[in-house]
Amino acid sequence: MNRPPAVTQLTGSGQLGSITLDWKPVSWATVVDHYAVYVQNAGSFDLVGKTVYPHFVHRGLGFTGVRRMYRIVTVDAAGNRSRPSATVAATNSTSVTVSGVPVATVGTFDGKGSDLALSPNGYASYPTRFPADVDYTFGTSTPATDWSYLLPGPADRWAGSRNHRATFRFQLTAVPEQDLDLALWLIDSHASLAGSAVMTVNGSEVERLTFANGATKGSTIADSTYPGSPLKPSYLERPLPRALFRAGENVLELFKDNGSWIAYDAFGVFARK
Template sequence: MTNRPPAITGLHGAGAIGTVTLDWKPVSWITVVDHYAVYVDDTLVGKTVYPHFVHRGLGFTGVTRSYHVVTVDAAGNRSRSSGAAAVANLTSVTVSGVPVATVGTFDGKGSELALSPKGYAGYPARFPSDVDYTFGTSTPSADWSYLLPGPADKWAGSKNHRATFRFELTAVPEQDLDLALWLIDSHASLAASAVLTVNGTEVDRLTFANGATKGSTIADSTYPGSPLRPSYLERPLPRALFRAGANVLELFKDQGSWIAYDALGIFSRK
């Protein structure tokens, strides 16, 4: 009679833009685990040796999926299935909202931006006073660098850098607006953070996920086998931050290394 390894317990998950993250209580060390097999319904979506799994590439409209996990031991024996966990990825504001001002296209590519795909060494000469972009007047291919460098980047002067994004509003918004900052990649260990400011008010310190350190020379995260590690940062911006007329959003990169843009945008709510 085959001895089944124990089933895992405590499976739970959390959704984000394009991803679901699962965690569970690992089985006892007495069991020599080869891997945990992760399923959506009856479809295997991944294997891991850790009690943790990130299901990526789920798109930008929220969908609830039913996950379960099976323990597989070193002899190939399989446990009973864990209890199911229903988890939804989040709907992006690029789907649910209306664009107010954007730079770049939210498509997993950065090729439409200045210096892309691998001209980062030209940043100091092209942007000696950093990026200053006006929506409706500036041109992405000329005026918005595909990378925002940080103080860890010797090629950009080993100093802090700022990206300034200017846009007009006909009136103070009636509801909060939303920021979407999509990256095709970032430095694998030094992505760190940047300070977000709107009209001179510090709103937040944005922490970036570590990427694959490939986005400085590759502009496309969408093709099969792409080595890039895209990430998606979205957050509300209180309506009180904005004014009728000229508005200014700034990203001040005072920690770590570069991030590689997919696109940046301000969205209103439907």
């Protein structure tokens, strides 16, 4: 048997809920049918996926960091298999929703948006239900009526083809002793125009958040967790410097001035343990 070349330069990096693998592709002299991706479980390596590209994302890994071992096998057009690549270790990230303590949140971090206003498919009512956009106060507002499941953008004609803002208010008894953390989980977003939004805290611009493109299904489907769900969830978690905050009311805003809609799973601020 003529073995195809083995993969080299395999690297792994961890994200929330996933691990990304990259490697150097074998030379064009080899007609590659696919690369087989293996992960170690209980001492043996099990097939986790196949790809024709030198890139693979292992998804659905949960939100507590776990170290995993991977290796790749090249399979050529004749079905011949290479020797396994060198093994690489990678650890998915631990979410602040696991490691932290919730300060103020809206929605449940569960892969579903069904507990939010207008969900699962009432986006067309956004202009009349939220004519001045979302303004939510933690502790008094209600997710099912006061926090829209979608944050539209200027590319959305159904929402007036204009910029939109989500305002989130919460109380602190004192300036926090440590930095806080933002958790912004999406069940889906527009497939090609997810775009970005400017995040401010108490009037100070913190960052422009760029959203991963999704599947354009979350405007009518609220659950990303069932087998075969067409939704493409994504996760943004960021540190928020303690100096941004004050005793009393604090205001965090997302200003969607670029692209199309995003569909929330949940949103919130967490303290560090």
